[in-house]
Amino acid sequence: MINTDHWTERWPDHPVIRTFDEPRAVKVDIGRALPLGRGGASRADHVSMRVKTSALYMSGYLDGALKFWAKMHDGQWLAGVTVRVTDAGGTNLVEIDLLVTADAVTEVPATS
Numbered sequence: 001m002i003n004t005d006h007w008t009e010r011w012p013d014h015p016v017i018r019t020f021d022e023p024r025a026v027k028v029d030i031g032r033a034l035p036l037g038r039g040g041a042s043r044a045d046h047v048s049m050r051v052k053t054s055a056l057y058m059s060g061y062l063d064g065a066l067k068f069w070a071k072m073h074d075g076q077w078l079a080g081v082t083v084r085v086t087d088a089g090g091t092n093l094v095e096i097d098l099l100v101t102a103d104a105v106t107e108v109p110a111t112s
Contacts (some may be wrong), residue, residue: 001067001068001080001084001097002017002019002067002068002070002080004017004019016070016071017068017069017070017071018068018069018070019067019068020066020068023065023066023067023082024065024066024107024108025063025064025065025066025108025110026063026064026065026066026073026079026081026104026105026106026107026108027061027062027063027064027105027106027108028035028061028062028063028064028081028083028098028100028104028105029060029103029104029105029106030058030059030060030061030062030083030104031059031060032100032101032103032104033098033100033101033104034058034098034100036058036061042048052088052093053087053088053089054088054089054092054095055087055088056085056087057086057087057088058085059103061106062083062085063083063084064081064082064083064084064105065081065082065104066079066080066081066107067080067081067082067097068080069102070099076101076102077102078100078101078102079094079098079099079100079101079102079104079105080097080098080099081097081098081099081105082095082096082097082098083095083096
């Protein structure tokens, strides 16, 4: 998801890209990650049943894997995540890599 081959940390004690050996389980709030209702969305009664049932279902909280954190020039942290997205019926699944703001990500507590 991120290629750091050409990235050299100027201050290694304070890296601006932080990767994990193993991805961390997270929930991604798609409403925060992708404000989808802001334009271009059709009214629900204008969308065909074919699209409603077979297109990507991007709503609520999606299961994801946190792969890295990256700090922006203004001090904000961005999360590099892979989310699992299904269609409305849950019969199809695709994994999508996203870069989202930190407020869209909640780590899932480890179970023992």
